[in-house]
Amino acid sequence: MCFAGIPTRLVSAVLGLALSASVAAGFEIEDRRLYEATSERARLSVVSTADLDVFDPIIRAFQASQPGVTVDYVVTGTTDLMKALYDEGAAFDLAISSAMDLQTKLANDGFALNHTPTTSTALPAWASWRDQLFAFTQEPAVVVVSDQFFPPGEALQNRDELIALLRANPERFQGKIGTYDVRRSGFGYLMATQDSRNSDAFWRLMEVMGRLDAKLYCCSGDMIRDVASGKLALAYNVLGSYAASQQKNTGGYQIIEMSDYVNIMSRTVLIPRTAKNVDDARAMLDFLLSLKSRKDLVDATGLPAIDPSALRANPSLRPIRYGPGLLVFLDSLKRQSFLRNWENSLLQN
Template sequence: MRLARLAPVLITLITLGTAARAFESEAHVIYEAAPGSPVLRILSTTDIEIFEPMLRAFQESNPGTTIDYTVASSTEMMNALMSEGQAFDVALSSAMDLQTKLANDGMARSHVSTATSRLPDWANWRDQVFAFTQEAATLVVSPAAFEGLARPRNRQDLITLLREHPERFRGRIGTYDIRSSGAGYLFATQDARTSEIFWRLMEVMGGLGTHLYCCSAEMISDVASGKLAFAYNALGSYAEPRQAAGEAIEIVMPEDFVTVMHRTALIPASSRSPGLGGAFVDFLLEAAWSGDPPDYYPFATVNPRASDETPSLRPIRIGPGLLVYLDDLKRASFSKAWLDAVVRE
């Protein structure tokens, strides 16, 4: 098997300059099989280095299949699939609301199989959107930045710390930029629905010069380097392996509530090889929901009873409720309130 890589910068330049693929991608890799073999085209928000073991395992089980894997933000994924009708066979995204919108608007194919039939109701929406992870939005902190201070147990503790020690935290706070991050917008809207303390926290963070990011990985890197004291709503699934590898970070799960998102998979209506897409979705779901996931599955085991065992967990449910904040007027109103609190332009 030969792995052909193109540099992300080169791919971005090509996407911007090519009418056939006008959306912006962040990275692109091709896992080649024999010349002329069928091609499985995957569009994903998950970084290549995280998902590569899964891709290689699928190709080992399907050695006659070439895999074309493109990484893009959830916003660019929507541009590709909804605005441009790009032909991908699988879409994998951390933005559950945008995946739900694609399915709701007729942009996803139905897929029924043994693997999909085993999913609980909350993990399968209309046989079109399928959950394959369970990932908490956490507080990732720098131990050095909190030296001499108790770790915040909840959002009120965090607000109190920021008010009592503003100079320690000024310019050293990070969170998602909801204007460019679909996952960030999803977390923000869900936090706001859960508790009004979210807005009080955003006001305090905004007053201390919060840095805005597209992705968890970049936030966590800046916490590990000491640039940030903490990152709010960074994915624990990205932070855990880095903490285990010895990076200078700690993960705090707030006791008041922890928003839990699910990465989801769907087969776009524009797919040219829906059979291949379905085969990959089944392969992914079988790994995720096996109870004892194989080594190539890159995320923590999905636990269907997690919220029963840990009441502070607030899983986001796939379904039409996620479409509320995608309404243009609702989105504009929420975004303005968030910008007024956090950015203060």
């Protein structure tokens, strides 16, 4: 390919588009950044559901520990990440996702390589599966409430209180509730199916939200922004780490961990079988597992590290466990049935 006489900026744009096309295939890329090494010896391709502004400190810290590794960081949604690896065979060296069930299916169906963490990054038994899938965070699903609707100290504390409040004040909350569109969001689907297992209050809550014309979202960030601005009174099942991180900069809302139970999601990482740079993928995986010893990165990213002591101290925290149980709601018939019930509850107009 010859670029003689073409401005350098245009050449870069053309090459960038070509690179994106070669990786993107049929899945949607939401964001992308190339972290170029000063003296590149290798390139590491990462596909992730974690926003760039959240993961940026981790990537830069990893590069400081591994000079010469250029990191190509691609951000996509949970279902698109699954599509890229499972359906399209996209070549990535590392896959990071908040959808534990989809990651479990990738590993279960032979799409992940085995890895043995270094001694210094040993995990509790519940935080890994088959030496292929590894957790490096524990993040709560929370309710975010607007300061414009809830003065300090007046916010609900459990699901029964939330249901009663919404039923008693339909005019106050009409069109002011947000939650995930579980048909589009893999993380949202995971949280909803776990809710349905934990309590029958979930379906009662969905029906109440449906009568109030709940607004459906793809992402936690969008819900948080609308709550902070007062467009929404509250958002249900928001990713707590994102809520805490954005609260530092925007404010305008409170974060509520329900007292009846709190689903704890673990952000997971695996090495796809299509990986080309396996050595550096293993190095970054171990680096992620060492997050618990890097308070500076925990503070910078807002991603809570694995902390078994916190789970022991608060019995309402319920970590989602790996295993075949996570695959139940990925069965096509089971999924169709769940989504049909969900639509009947939420989409009443």
